[in-house]
Amino acid sequence: MSAENTTQAGVYDETCSWAEAYAEDQRRYVCLHIPSSSVDQPKICEKHCPHKLSYVLAFESRWRGVCDRCDRSLCVRVVYSHQETAVEGFLVGRHPPPVLPRPRGEGEREEDILNILYSHPLPTSINDYKSHPLYVLRRHLLKFEAIYPVDSKILGYCRGEPVLSRDCVFTRDEEPYKVVKARPKKGMSLLERDASTVEVFGLWQTEVYVPPPVVDGVVPRNEYGNVELFQPSMLPAGARHIRIAGIQKVARKLEVSYVPAMIGWDFHSGHCCPVIDGIVVAEESEEMLMEAWRQEEQMMIEKEMKKREARVLERWKKLVRGVLIRERVQRTYRLT
Template sequence: MTYASDSSESDSDWIEVESSVLPDTTADLDSSVTSHTLEITLQSSVNKRKQSMIDRCIKLYERAQKIRKHNTHLMLLLGRLELVSRLCSDQLLQSAVLSLLPLHLTTHSHTNLQNVLLWFQQEYQASQLDEEVRNSIEKYQLTDLHSLVALLRSLGYRTRIVNNMIATPVREERGNKQQSRNKKRGGSREQLSTSCDKSPYFQSNAKQSRSQQFKRPRSVRMNHTASDEEFETPKKIRKKLVATDREACISHSDKYIDEWLEISVEEDWVPVHCKLCKLTNAYSCVELATPNSFQYVVASEREGKVRDVSARYCLDWGGKYAKMKPDNDSWLRILSLWCDSRDEEDRLEDKQLMSIQLSLPSPSTLSQYKCNPIYILERHILKFQAIYPADVLPVGIFRGDRVYHRDNVMELHTRENWLKEGRVISKGSTAYKLARGRTKPGSDPKQERKIELFGKWQTEIYIAPPVVDGKVPKNEFGNVELFQESMLPSGAAHVDIPGAAIVARKLGIDYALAMVGWEFHGIACHPVFRGVVVATENEGVLLEAWREGKEEKREKEKVVREKKVFERWRRVIRSALIKQRVDKKYKFTDNQMD
């Protein structure tokens, strides 16, 4: 028996109870819970086909976003190049750099050019410039290379700034895979050469044993000091560098140099070595730049003028590097913003760049033929392409396949697609090529469907029937096909305003909807209509009626808007009056409300 007592309370408040020990049921509860488990299997109601379409749309959207980011980066790099080129033409910077040059080197000649470059390499120091010029250089992050450009331009030499632009990549996964492969194989050539330069073997102050000197690792053979035979490719395309140039390049930092300059010498652009400051060939600059990155090599000579000179520095300009560009059409549109005008000098340089590619040996692999800008294999001719003229002789044979010039490859289209270009097939022309078409829904899939393809030389400009007595000529669907401006019928006008068909119908004017193209959605192609086509004499009446209708609509909207405003103000004033009347009747004050 147990008793409890408290001094503050009486004993009558307490009751005697027998002590008892409660059984421990937690262990039994845990064992019962853990021994019985309930599994619920939920069946996924997502359609696999629908999910695959969603994944495909997501991938396309992500790729489009990457391409936009890539193109935006290219535009920023081009803007930066234009800014730097403009700063190099600034008179303040040119006069400051020219003031450091000795007087006997200021004459303009080819012999003196070598001396100027040598003086700049040995004697030029940016610390000798004025404080204002140095502040400007630091503000815009200019380098000694830009000072050299300003000096040469001040002396009258035509000088370009060449930049190997490296934009944000679009195919990141492929690069990660390549890096993982290089790690498994022991690293790429560039990584091996960099690691070798950092190793104690190439340090002159490092002490090595006699066994280490004779027992060289395998990776050491692939460094900058290796012999030319070890670097030479099987095709022998890359030119050998001078031994002195190679030895001088060893001491420079491991950072790649993606910017150099060109000088016009005897109507030809000659590169200048970034480190040695002397005239050299294009491949010496390529050796110092970031490898496998020659997608966009551009040059700027004056403000607002940029040239694509990738063909001069890239040996495989039309092969591997052409595949690396995510969207070549977008690049051409971006480049046209800076080099819109095409003069005779640009055309001559284009011919020189093409002659450089023609002087190179023909491709030796199928992948090089795939994107080569000059040659094409017969097997690589696409479905809507053909060789014209048909009796042209091939320029060679590769593995039993005939090789043609790409100038002889012409695009082919069907009758409908040529009509979209504003052209029709000439009378008496037969199909230049028969291709296999897609099987129509509901037809026998085993039965092949042939489509007729025609070349541009088999077409002529489409001339639409003229307007007669105010009646617009229509097709079998009651529309006017207006894919090009030249397809507008004679005596007709295209009125591209919203609601023009409704106004023409009210006025009783003969009109036809203008079909300007096609769009694909909902697993089918649908026509795109924009505006109407009416007779020329009815255009003014239609536009005047449309303006009057638009003015009437604006007045009606104004009346409705004013009515809503008055109604809201009426409610506000009425509520204020009701509140005032209630406060006056019951004599409410602010203290009473609180």
């Protein structure tokens, strides 16, 4: 990409796009605006957009909203108006993103957004409290949501209604915090529907899942033959998660014990299918497996190069054969 042929008036990309690079030392993303040759200047990216910014998306192995990196006031407007949910809901139907672990800098990004929201006063509109990341009104509680503790501190009032924090005091309790009516199931009688309930537990009543460790080089698996890795903390002790395409084939050749890694679910056309991303192996087998994979990749590259050379030679043969035929026809029929 080049900034040549751009006038001083500002003939920039009408799609309003720029590049980003992750700075390891700063633990954040840095924007790169090619036409203006600017680095880490988000205001310049916004300034040269042909239209006013409404929403900002980033594309790598998946898409996600990144309004806060470009315009901090836009970030707050998007959160307050629930525009992020609407835009992502619109895109899911057309370009569903794969379920992947949290990208680099995700924690810093969320902390930055919270700092922006903390610097603003309490919203004055009731609609602004719906799905607000910091504050909540009792009227907006969903079926499986509850305020805990009941006598939580009131942060303020909005039109006479107490404003409460979304944070809670974490205590442990084996009893369900709330019991709600269960959804009716197919084949249930009316009496069973009225009597059926669901016990609801709060996040403060849960604890981090600790998976069973690797024993004698064998990775534990569930009844479906895979390892559930919905969070990085779910990786068994003594195991390594290798996210490389084709690594299963190499593991089978070496007869290395491995288990497919399931990182989430894909919901499509009313069905849900597990999303597999790489494999989980014992840490002592990782180096051997990676070395074998590199050799396999090198062999595939050399094989592809030989195929390419064969195609090139065949095309040259056709070209030379065609030239010779053309010369013979011209000599035979004395064509000019």
